[in-house]
Amino acid sequence: MKLRWFVVATVAVAVSVSSAFAGGNAYVGADSCKICHKSEIKGDQYGKWMESKHAQAFKTLGTEEAKKAGKAKGVTDPQKDPKCLKCHVTGYAADAALHTKKWNQEEGISCEGCHGAGAAYMKKEIMKDEAKAKAAGLIVPDEKSCKTCHNEESPTYKSFKFEEMKKKIAHPNPNKGKDVPDEK
DSSP, X not given: OHHHHHHHHHHHHHHHHHHHHHTTOOBOOHHHHHTTSOOGGGTOHHHHHHTSTGGGXXXXXXXXXHHHHHHHTTOSOXXXXXXXXXXXXXXXXXXXXXXXXXXXXXXXXXXXXXXXXXTTTOSHHHHTSHHXXXXXXXXXXXXXXXXXXXXTTSTTOOXXXXXXXXXXXXXXXXXXXXXXXXXX
C-alpha cells in the first residue's frame, strides 16, 4: 500500500511540474526550435543544446551508473520509470494530447524543458516580441524552475550552483534586438 501511494504521489508531482511548464501549450520538439535557432549569426542555440548534458538526459538513464543508482531506489529500468523520466524527458508527464508528432522523449531535456511548451509562442512574429512570447508561454528559466529537477530527490544529486550552471548552458543571441537577416 505504501509503495502504491509513493508511485501515485510521484506521478502527481511530475504531472504538476510538466503542466506548469506546458501552460496548456503543446510540445513541438527541438526540431521545431532548430528551424530558427541553429544559425551561427544568431548564436546557434540548437547546436549548444545538442552539445549539452540536457540533450543527453534520456540516454544517461540507459547507462550502467543510472541503472545502479536506480536499483538503489527500487527502479528496475530508469528509461521507463516515471520517477526518472519526469526530469530526464521534457513533457514526459504532461497529458499525451500535448505531445505533437514531433515530440520525442529521446531528446531528453529539450528547449521546451526550460522554456516551456512552444506551440503557442514558436511563430516568428511572436518570438520577435519578447513580451508577446512570454504572454504566449515562453519561460525564462530561473533558479526555482531549474531546481524542480536539480534537487535532492535525484539519487545522483550534487550541490546545484545556479549562477555557475547558468553560465555553462548560456545560449544568447548575440544579435538580439538587431535587424539581422535570416541565413539561407
